[in-house]
Amino acid sequence: MVSVAALAVLASALGVSFLADSGTASLSVTGGSNNFVYPVANGNLVPSTNVTALRYTAATGINASHQFTASVTTPGWTPVAGSAGSVTTAGDLALVDATTVANAIVLNVYITNLSALQQDYSSYSLPINVYSCASSCSTSGPSTSGGSWAQDTNVLASASAPTYLTNSSGVVTLRLPTGKYYDIAMDSGGALYCISTTASGGSLSPSFYFVATAT
Numbered sequence: 001m002v003s004v005a006a007l008a009v010l011a012s013a014l015g016v017s018f019l020a021d022s023g024t025a026s027l028s029v030t031g032g033s034n035n036f037v038y039p040v041a042n043g044n045l046v047p048s049t050n051v052t053a054l055r056y057t058a059a060t061g062i063n064a065s066h067q068f069t070a071s072v073t074t075p076g077w078t079p080v081a082g083s084a085g086s087v088t089t090a091g092d093l094a095l096v097d098a099t100t101v102a103n104a105i106v107l108n109v110y111i112t113n114l115s116a117l118q119q120d121y122s123s124y125s126l127p128i129n130v131y132s133c134a135s136s137c138s139t140s141g142p143s144t145s146g147g148s149w150a151q152d153t154n155v156l157a158s159a160s161a162p163t164y165l166t167n168s169s170g171v172v173t174l175r176l177p178t179g180k181y182y183d184i185a186m187d188s189g190g191a192l193y194c195i196s197t198t199a200s201g202g203s204l205s206p207s208f209y210f211v212a213t214a215t
Contacts, residue, residue, distance in 0.1 A: 021081040021197055036105055036212040038095040042070045047097040048181070053140040054092045055131040055149040055183045073140075075186035079120070079194035079204050087127060087190050094210055096182040101214040104177045109184065110209040111170040118167065119202025124192035126206070127162040128172055130155040131183040149183055162187050165206075184210075 038047055040057065046066045053059045054073075061072040074091035098105045109128065111117070117124070131142075131149040141147025151161055155174055163172050176182045196202060 036096055036098070036101075036214065037107075037210050038097065040068055040072050040074060040092040040094055042068055042072065044068050046095065048099070050135050051095065051133070051137040051181055053138055053148060054095065055142070055147070055185050056091050056140060058140045059138065077192070079192070079197060081194055081197050084191065084193050086192065087186055087188050090188040091186060093128075093184045093186055093208065096176055096184060096212060098176045098178050098180055098182060101178050103215045104175050105182075106213045106215060107174045107176055107184070108211045109165065109172045109174070110211070111165055111206045112209045113203055113205075113207040114167065114170050116201060116203035117206060119199035120194060120196050120204050121167065122193045122195050124167050124206075125190045126165045126192075127187040127190040128165055129162040129185050129187045130174060130176070131185060132176075132180040133183075134180050137181055152180075152182065155182070162189075164190060 038044060040054065044067065046052075046062055046068065049066060052062050054061070056073040057068075058071070058073070061069050063069050072092065073089075075087055075093070076089040076091065077085055077087050079085060096105060096107060130152050132152040132155070133148045133150070137148045139146060139148045141149065143150040151158070153161075154177055156163055163174075165172055174184075194204070197204060
């Protein structure tokens, strides 16, 4: 059992395959589940039987052993050198379990490979949103259309959602109140400008680092 001061760390990276002057971005997650943060990737654990679907991942993405499967829905886009683009496939990044903490979880979401990204993108603004569910999280999609997950206005007000990870900041800080499960997701939209898919030392793949602290 961890103390309330323990840190939960998740490292995740967007993997890219190359074809001529374009690439296909899709999410892959490294590292196993930890005290609060559960990366959405095939084989990783889900913290509770109460969660059998996420905002973008349907029930087929979580099996009877309470693990994510290869059917999870993760973000993606197609970067093309010399062109503007955006996130075209919305998806789930990580599930955060705040049901057992005393007050809240403070979550910092970092992009750690800013220097490498600058070789392939002149700018990017990636839309990060927070969806929550208190119990019986069994249906993907928004609560407004029958799903289990609602955009959490206690974390991000409707007027300010989504928030953005950008090439100038590289970090987003979120306060997640106790008593819920939170899906940290990347919505479609945002903006990016790809200047190269082959730059030496460059990367089309933002590397994420999540740090969660219970308060």
